[in-house]
Amino acid sequence: MPRIRHGYAHVANNLYQGWTQYAIGGSMEPSLKSEANLFIAPTSGNKEVTWRKGSNGNEEAFEFHSARDVFENGGSFTVTKGGRVPKPNYNAEQGFKVGDASCVRPITSAGALRCSKTSRC
Numbered sequence: 001m002p003r004i005r006h007g008y009a010h011v012a013n014n015l016y017q018g019w020t021q022y023a024i025g026g027s028m029e030p031s032l033k034s035e036a037n038l039f040i041a042p043t044s045g046n047k048e049v050t051w052r053k054g055s056n057g058n059e060e061a062f063e064f065h066s067a068r069d070v071f072e073n074g075g076s077f078t079v080t081k082g083g084r085v086p087k088p089n090y091n092a093e094q095g096f097k098v099g100d101a102s103c104v105r106p107i108t109s110a111g112a113l114r115c116s117k118t119s120r121c
Contacts, residue, residue, distance in 0.1 A: 001016065001019050001021075001022060001023050001024065001025065002024055002025070003024075003025040003026065003027065003051075004024070004025070004026045004027075004030035004032055005026070005027050005028045005030060006028045006029070006030055007030055007031070008030065008031040008032075008033075008088060009030065009031070009032050009033075010032075010033045010035065010088055011024060011032065011033070011034050011035070011037060012034075012035045012036055012037065012096075012098040012099075013035075013036055013037065013098060013099050013101075013103070013104055013107065014037045014038070014104065014108075015037070015038045015040070015104050015105065015108040016037060016038070016039045016040070016049070017039075017040035017042075018040075018042060019041075019042065019046070019049075020042070020045065020046065021046060021051060022046070022048070022049065022050060022051030023039055023049040023050070023075075024049060024050055024051070025050065025051035025052070025053070026050070026051070026052050026053070026062060026064065027052070027053040027054045028054060029054070029061040029062060030062065030063075031062075031063040031064075032050075032062075032063065032064045032065065033065050033067065033088070034049075034064070034065065034066045034067070034069055034077065035066075035067045035068055035069070035098050036067070036068045036069065036070075036098050036099060036100055036101040036104070037069045037070070037101060037104065038069075038070050038072070038101055038104040038105060039069060039070070039071050039072065039075040039077070040072045040073055040075065041071070041072065041073040041074050041075035041076075042073070043073065047073070047074045047075050047076055048075075048076055048077075048078060049066075049071070049075055049076065049077045049078075050064055050077055050078050052064075052080075062080045062081070063080060063081045064077075064078065064079060064080045064081075065079055065080075065081075066079060068098075068100070068101055069101060070101040070102070070104075
């Protein structure tokens with residue numbers, strides 16, 4: 001499970017299931033935009049997606065935002081800084097389209113590509 005230290009992370013179109021402590025964590029006051037991910041909480045235990053360490057209890061030091069995420073089995077995401085969306089400094093070549101969260105399950109269970117030297121993938 002990812003843990004972000006400092007800086008900014010844009011986490012998109014991932015499947016998170018079976019976490020114990022957290023699905024996405026942060027320390028050293030990071031900024032996070034979680035977008036169109038599928039979070040399937042464990043049947044028992046911690047159902048909170050996020051985890052934060054540090055900042056002397058100051059939740060406002062973190063910028064955690066959830067957009068178009070899907071939560072199953074009681075999963076939850078604690079938004080900070082009033083839900084303000086951190087903005088990446090992407091240039092035209094770095095930007096990408098984020099698919100809908102409903103596509104995550106089929107994408108992550110599709111399996112390996114069947115390619116050979118004579119066929120295109």
